[in-house]
Amino acid sequence: MRASKNEDAEWLNYLNRFSNEYDHRVYNDNSTGGVMRAGHIALERPLKKEHFSRVLEVGCGTGEHLKHVSHTFDEYVMTDGDQAALDIAQQSITSLKQQGSIIFESMDASCLEYPDEHFDRVVATHILEHIYEPHLVIKEWLRVLKPGGTLSVLIPTDPGVAWKVGRYFTTRKLGMSKGWNYDYIMAREHVNPCNNLIVFLKYYSPSYRCSFWPFSILPSIDCNLFFSFHGVK
Numbered sequence: 001m002r003a004s005k006n007e008d009a010e011w012l013n014y015l016n017r018f019s020n021e022y023d024h025r026v027y028n029d030n031s032t033g034g035v036m037r038a039g040h041i042a043l044e045r046p047l048k049k050e051h052f053s054r055v056l057e058v059g060c061g062t063g064e065h066l067k068h069v070s071h072t073f074d075e076y077v078m079t080d081g082d083q084a085a086l087d088i089a090q091q092s093i094t095s096l097k098q099q100g101s102i103i104f105e106s107m108d109a110s111c112l113e114y115p116d117e118h119f120d121r122v123v124a125t126h127i128l129e130h131i132y133e134p135h136l137v138i139k140e141w142l143r144v145l146k147p148g149g150t151l152s153v154l155i156p157t158d159p160g161v162a163w164k165v166g167r168y169f170t171t172r173k174l175g176m177s178k179g180w181n182y183d184y185i186m187a188r189e190h191v192n193p194c195n196n197l198i199v200f201l202k203y204y205s206p207s208y209r210c211s212f213w214p215f216s217i218l219p220s221i222d223c224n225l226f227f228s229f230h231g232v233k
Helices: 009-028 030-047 083-093 134-143 161-169 171-177 182-189 194-204
Strands: 051-058 072-080 101-106 119-125 145-156 208-213 226-232
Touching: 030 119, 030 145, 030 208, 030 226, 072 083, 083 101, 119 134, 134 145, 134 194, 145 194, 161 171, 171 182, 194 208, 194 226
Parallel strands: 051 072, 051 119, 072 101, 119 145
Antiparallel strands: 145 226, 208 226
């Protein structure tokens, strides 16, 4: 989760308090953690037999997604605007046995410091719903992607019914018990509804394959928890 540089101090303090416990709650809890990991696995499943020479992950956070990448690569660049989260990612990733090199760089996902057509794959999980002007960010991610490269995006189906119900009984319930104003935090963090993001992704990357999880046969944000997208430039 990220805040812009111009955010007020009160919000930054509040967000830091929430974020310090959020990743631990989401990825270490048996129920919520299992569901979140399933989303990452679902995104990677169609690509497990492929090879991407150079991969960029934007907004990598504490490094959860790379644990589920099964395709081969020569270089995997992990970036995030939060240096503290990036440090945690670097510590956790060192124990993974990967065939290629892994690089860590502090960087804003909306303004990448890479040349055009530099990567074979760009990965963004649970970040696009947080970013203002997401259509411009998608264009920025496509800018650094080589022709024929793959843009992979995973987003929650918020404000779908299944997502809202699941959140109500898990992270919201815990947050309220800890004194968080959870609804206020989500209102400021999940600024882009899933249905709008899907339209943007399909518009800017019209050659794509996509799916919902867990019920792919019911392609609706109300019946599922995650939307996976692989667009080819």
